[in-house]
Structures are given as structure tokens and as C-alpha cells.
Amino acid sequence: MSRYEWLPTKEELTAFAEAEPEEEHFRYSGVFAEVSMITNSLGLTGVGGLTQENFERHQFNCVISAAPEREFNPQNIDYIKIDVYDEQQSDLSQYFDMIADKISEVESNGGKTLIHCMAGVSRSSTLVIAYLIKHRRMTLREALIQVKQKRSCVRPINAFLKQLMQFEKQVLGTNSIHMSISLKMASKLKHLISILEENIN
Secondary structure, three states: OOOOOOOOOHHHHHHHHHOOOHHHHHHHOHHHHOOEEEEOOEEEEOHHHOOHHHHHHHOOOEEEEOOOOOOOOOOOOEEEEOOOOOOOOOOOHHHHHHHHHHHHHHHHOOOOEEEEOOOOOOHHHHHHHHHHHHHOOOOHHHHHHHHHHHOOOOOOOHHHHHHHHHHHHHHHOOOOOOOOOOHHHHHHHOOHHHHHHHHHO
């Protein structure tokens, strides 16, 4: 008997997805439903990746959910849920230290953490980057490169990127990405991640 039997199988999740509104279907297929291992002990995914098969393959000990839109009732596993929505007014930075420290604690005990939001694109990737800054001592630039290499769809919203820049300054005492254009203006012209990608490529 699987220790993850409380999770749906991939087949069951596919059937569930078909009952969802059409605009939600993308979350359950392709890269969005993959588990991207950012480090040996830290995975990143969306709700489409929460299957028995993925948990059996990676043997996760801890799940961190940044998707209050979905109810999740894990059994026999460490679980943290944070209620933050993917909106410009959301303050995700209030959780940076707590989540980064939890991921580090699980790793130091020989465990693995899976962090997810709805698509594994914005909220969860932001928290992963915060961990890399604090406990791997990566700059924001380095963390963005690593996470984008492991999961190409990663795209934190402008507000979360600004919060990461502030966190990098707080933790490392410097900023690795310097904008030639104000953040306020950048948000009007195009998504900030596009400008950051121009800086890191």
C-alpha cells in the first residue's frame, strides 16, 4: 500500500481536470504538471503535479502549498499552507524566512520538500528563489537563472520580484540586478521578468 494513497493518481487527476473550466486545463498537463527538481532536495510544481506517481518517485517528506484556491488534506507528511494569492497587492515576503528555514530544516534531516502553487509559475517559484538566496547564498540573478533552467515556465509577477529584490538586499547586503528603468515604469511597459531576463542572459 502506498504511503501516498491519499493523493490522486495521474489518471484520476486527469479526469478531475476535464471537469474544470477549459481555461484551467493547462495546469494539469505539460510543463505545469511536471515536478521540477531545483535542488536534490527541493521540487517545484503546480496542482497538476500532485499525484501518487510523482510522490512515489521523489519520496517527498514535506509539502508547502501556496495555493489557497485548492483544498489539500495530506496524511503522514509534513504540510504547510500559506494563504497568498497571485495578485500585485499580495505580500509574499512575510513568508520568505519561515519557508526558507523550513526547506533548509527538512534538507538537513535528509528529507525532500515539494513546493507548489496552482501552476508552479509565480508564488511557489518566488518562495524557492527566496530559499536559494537565504540558504544557498545565491544572488537573485543566480537564483533566477537556476530556477528558469530547471523550470522554463517560471515567471513571478512584478510584485513578487520587487519583494525578492528587497529580500536579496536584506540578506546579502546588495542587489545583483540593477534596473536602468524604475520598477514603476517597468510594470507599465512590460512584465518585469522580461527585463530581468535581458539582464541575466
